[in-house]
Amino acid sequence: MKQGGTKGAEDVVENFDFSKVGPIIIIDDDQSFRLIVHDFLKKQGLTVIQCESANHALKYISRQPWNWHPWLVITDLVMNGMGGFQLLRRLNEVYPQGNIPFVVISRLTGAEDISEAELAGAAAYLSKPFKKERLLSLMARINGRQIDKNQ
16 A cells, blocks of 8 residues: 555555456557457456447447346547547447446547536546556546445
């Protein structure tokens, strides 16, 4: 722990039990990016589902049992077909409880883009390229918020 009793990113990630979270969906039309994130998260022991487009993700989700939901959605904003902003809004319609966190990872870095992603329901925003450890830290913090919300 850091001085003053506050948890640092390393402490949060170190105490994060990756085996206790559900599936993660990665949505990005860049196959090499999806594979890098997929492989990294799989090494952490996570179940990862890849979708090459927003439409593919929505179709995948619609074929799941009524009580199924991902633990986390990681999406790009700029994709062929439906973009990330529209996808976030659609997923908020599918999961109106607001208990599915969304992490946006995008090359868009403008304040307007980040603000719009937050308004659309994103829990976090990372700019490409990003450090994988930063993603783990965000996931651990999101998990902590979910535990707090459920208690």
